Amino acid sequence: MDDRDIVALYWDKSERALAETQAKYGAYCRSIAQRILGSGEDAEECAADAWLAAWNSIPPHRPENLSTYLGKLTRRIALKRLEGRTAARRGGGEAALSLEELSECVSDTRSVESALEEKQLAAAISAYLRGLPAIKRQVFVLRYWHACSVREIADRFGFSETKVANMLSRTRKGLRQYLEKEDLYHG
Secondary structure, three states: OOHHHHHHHHHOOOOHHHHHHHHHHHHHHHHHHHHHHOOHHHHHHHHHHHHHHHHHHOOOOOOOOHHHHHHHHHHHHHHHHHHHHOOOOOOOOHHHHHHHHHOOOOOOHHHOOOHHHHHHHHHHHHHHHHOOOHHHHHHHHHHHOOOOOHHHHHHHHOOOHHHHHHHHHHHHHHHHHHHHHOOOOOO
């Protein structure tokens, strides 16, 4: 089923929207949550929570890209679950590690007071990523959006883990410099 048709089902509050979403995006959303949480059962619950979040947010929102919208909802839910799970202890797998790596470029989001600043930061990161060669951008997104391990990324592109780690390090350094230039990094 076409994404516009699925969004129309949500808009009409047809329960069929949930079944169509599960059929088309279930594996995609579970894989995002699985990488963040490391648990198939938790990933399944996060995907179900993402369908509920979509149900509650469409309308009034009408996402232009349903897969990105659902991925974002799933990621947000999985990260909240991870935060709750790891509040008492440090660690938490690839997601925690990738977020820790990225923290050297981006200030703690809890210190960002306004939604405007968050939007400016997101727009600046997007602009920086658009300026990267496609491979570097894909590696960055796989690591920091999809929480893939360095090994998974290396296998996907046929690179060594060292090459991926160095590529990510240079990209983070470039991002930090870009954000400093844009006066969006205060570390």
